[in-house]
Amino acid sequence: MPQVRIIAKNFMDLVAALPAMKLDKLYESTFICEAVLRSLPPMAKRYVLQMLYIDTLITAKSMEEWLLPDGLSKHKVAIDRLLQLRVFLEVTDRKKETSYKINPKFQSNIQKYLVSGGTLPREPMPLSITVRLPTLEDLETYASEQWECFLLQLINSAQAEKLTSFSSSMIKICRENEPPKLTENGFQFLLMDTNAQLWYIIREYISTAEDRGVDPTDLISFLLELSFHTLGEAYNLNTLTDVQRIAIKDLADLGLVKLQQGRKESWFIPTKLATNLSASFTDSSSNKEGFVVVETNFRMYAYSTSKLYCEILRLFSRIEYQLPNLLVGAITKESLYNAFENGITADQVEHYQFCYYLLYLFTTLCVFCNNLIDSLLLYRIIICSDFFLNFCLFRLFVFFSKMHILELHKRYLQFQKMLQIRLGSGKPIKIELRSLLHIYTKIFHQRKYLKQHVILQGSWVDCCLKIQEPCD
């Protein structure tokens, strides 16, 4: 995986990063204007609608007067976005007052759309030629298969069942994945949901387009146009330009379109991945419900037929049985060590969308006294994430009531030393002690204990005094 910090909203940033002239040229197409409008934050959308039929300049001050007091930050974000994408143009007059006006090309295109709608440059082909189109379910399975195959290739090329013939451009993107180990960013990538992953890959595809001699603006406009096609309808390949024809072969490898050939004509059918291209990000429509169940003894049951999930789970747990639709495994300390060594942090394990039920991990804290290091590691997962805190406090209650706070502190110092010896990690664990004490006071409100022991040791004082702050 490329070693870049992965941000969810990445396609529009790419569009925003284009130079002004190219951006204005892009806005000549109604579809791009529509797609850009849909990708804006809600406040920005509203501003665009409001300014749609206004030809004069509106001063920035008057726009701020429309706001309630706590809306200022959202307003700023919206205005920034609008200026970045050159939907709003900023004008500064002699009195140094800024005013905004809407980009005229954008404005006229949207006005036209509101009254008469947009028309695609191509019409779906009649059924007489295409004879039998795949059903929507077939299309979806095709799309998910292709996509998973692609992702599997990225994780572990040996595992891919069939090597799809990726074009050289795609392979170039994944070049950094030579070593079979998955890096931290790689794991982060896998844990994003499909839309975000798709955007990431497409962004890489477009950024490398210039190396291949393809104008990125053409690609961007084609992709955005593609998202407005109707799902499941066939469109003739000869309506595409050369650039688009090359691009569509790559997109077929990703599962965005399905290519089919008739007797004389060949056509492409957009799948759900393509039509969702212009959907907004916050609405990430991944209503995957938890189908991973983790028991209190750390055994894990995942109901899934997908190889991809198997691989992902294998990254931090030990798979014991793999049945046709069920994966049985256990989260063990070795598997967790493995995961941590590969740089996968506990937060990511936790944030993985369908691991809602990992919180049951908590209950084995009673081994605290015996297997100190191991349980502390598990404890680190829990402490480092507020997500768990909310759910697991009741368990802690049972556990901590048996321990006096001083004793706890002594033990903690021991653990710190031993951890540093064992793992050689230089990370200060003070933060964890803070959170630990935070939990303690939260549950028991035993502030009197803290006050009594406040003068004992230097670091202790630090922690106590900072108890009132929220954990980092």
Add this chain to the structure above:
Amino acid sequence: MNAASAPSKLYSDDVSLIVVLLDANPFFWASSAAAAGDSASSHHPTTTLPFSKLLNHVIPLLNSLLLLNQLNQVVLVATGVNSCGYIYDSGDGGGGSACGSVPAICSEILRRLEEFVVKDRLQGKSPDKVVATGVSSLLSGSLSLALCYIQRVFRSRARHPQPRILCLQGSPDGPEQYVAVMNAIFSAQRSMIPIDSCVMGVQHSAFLQQASYITGGVYLKPQQLDGLFQYLSAVFATDLQSRNFLQLPKPAGVDFRASCFCHKKTIDMGYVCSVCLSIFCKHHKKCSTCGSDFSQGPTDANADRKRKTSEVQP
């Protein structure tokens, strides 16, 4: 007040379901068109709007709502004199994209509106009412239709758009609908569905003022009706999330007057049943809603007073 369905299941952004209740009262629009024709030379040309021009503003509004978000849904309900009906639902049959079919949507809406008005007229008891300007439209019926639709959406899927109701009303309020409208308003309040109102008639509407006040929507009576689209897009197209950050128009005061349950007249002061809170303009022996007895009335109080005074005096 804890709405069962609303908060936890909403999308985090601005996906909305907007039910637009369009006033299709032919008497009101006819008088409005006549007034528009008359007042071409008078000094208030922008306070009246003929129905044809109204659609020029409403249909772009529907399009802009659908444009804002791929998953937005718009439903158009017509409020007639004797009945109400669903005219257009962007959710069914729309297929993947609405682009390219805007003229088709437009013609379909017009066709169905025509059918609706014809059917509505036939359902009236006396086909042509005498007092043209005083005829009210069936607001309670269309509010109920909207609420039922939204309930169905709530129950069909776990994640659903944020719903709201936009009421484009011109006809005057019919006091006989008071009870039904208030019931609809309270159920909208419970389900956390804001009711926005845009009043295009001559006078303010007490029902809609109360509706918007109670449910947390926006009430607006535009001063210049030929700029209606600008009002609609600037105020009513704002999604619910952004409303927390923007200042939207507020009415100067809310008309909280009720109508009595017996004669359906609007009253300021009246008698209230202490059991079911029904409002009456005159003193009754028995509550018509819940049947409780009012026999211990003012006459008995006088008798008591007489008895007391007779006791005090030795």
